[in-house]
Amino acid sequence: MNPAPNLVLVGPMGAGKTSIGKKLAERLGLAFVDCDHALEMRTGATVPTIFELEGEPGFRAREAALIADVMQGRDQVVATGGGAVLDPANRQALAGRGFVVYLQVSVAQQLERLARDRSRPLLASGDKREKLEALAAQRGPVYAALADLCFHADGLAVATAAERLQAQLASQWQRPEAA
Numbered sequence: 001m002n003p004a005p006n007l008v009l010v011g012p013m014g015a016g017k018t019s020i021g022k023k024l025a026e027r028l029g030l031a032f033v034d035c036d037h038a039l040e041m042r043t044g045a046t047v048p049t050i051f052e053l054e055g056e057p058g059f060r061a062r063e064a065a066l067i068a069d070v071m072q073g074r075d076q077v078v079a080t081g082g083g084a085v086l087d088p089a090n091r092q093a094l095a096g097r098g099f100v101v102y103l104q105v106s107v108a109q110q111l112e113r114l115a116r117d118r119s120r121p122l123l124a125s126g127d128k129r130e131k132l133e134a135l136a137a138q139r140g141p142v143y144a145a146l147a148d149l150c151f152h153a154d155g156l157a158v159a160t161a162a163e164r165l166q167a168q169l170a171s172q173w174q175r176p177e178a179a
């Protein structure tokens with residue numbers, strides 16, 4: 001049993017961190033924080049606009065500041081952005097106060113889900129399959145090393161994935177009582 005005060009979802013773009021996370025938070029009666037969305041609310045700019053104005057380094061700095069703040073809280077399901085785990089300080093913040101679930105998904109499934117997506121700057125140009133494969137090779141081991149639990153989300157509807165994940169969590173994650 002890991003007594004972390006938050007549940008954290010990590011994994012690649014299109015794994016369902018946002019979609020499954022929202023459903024799971026409802027089922028668990030916890031607050032839901034989507035880091036990309038929270039960053040957009042905080043800055044008043046969309047993720048693509050932040051990338052356009054400040055580049056990926058600017059986005060990553062804002063993402064790190066947000067994660068540091070969010071992880072001070074408790075009783076939250078936190079859906080991270082796909083690249084949040086690249087920063088060691090983020091990894092420390094997420095694992096320090098979170099039970100970390102890696103939502104695993106195949107590149108084929110990502111491609112299906114993100115075929116028409118325009119909100120992810122890292123997929124905006126070039127061949128999507130090649131990019132997703134390169135990101136998977138780089139990030140897959142990082143997600144796996146950070147995770148308390150790996151959950152295969154391939155082929156599952158959002159509601160089914162949330163239900164099954166909740167069932168697995170019941171025997172592995174117990175939130176501490178509030179002080």
Ligand SMILES: Nc1ncnc2c1ncn2[C@@H]1O[C@H](COP(=O)(O)OP(=O)(O)OP(=O)(O)O)[C@@H](O)[C@H]1O
Pocket residue numbers: 011012013014015016017018019020036079080081082083113114120153155156157158161
């Ligand atoms: N289990 C699922 N079944 C069907 N469609 C899904 C599923 N999970 C996500 N999707 C769809 O795939 C798209 C991407 O999902 P989502 O935004 O939840 O991914 P994410 O992991 O949060 O990605 P990112 O890292 O970019 O934030 C959305 O259009 C969503 O509706």
Ligand SMILES: O=C(O)C1=C[C@@H](O)[C@@H](O)[C@H](O)C1
Pocket residue numbers: 012013036047080081082083084119120121122
């Ligand atoms: O995988 C990534 O690096 C990203 C995923 C999204 O959630 C956003 O955080 C942004 O588009 C970058």
Ligand SMILES: [Mg+2]
Pocket residue numbers: 017018019034036079080081
């Ligand atoms: Mg998301």
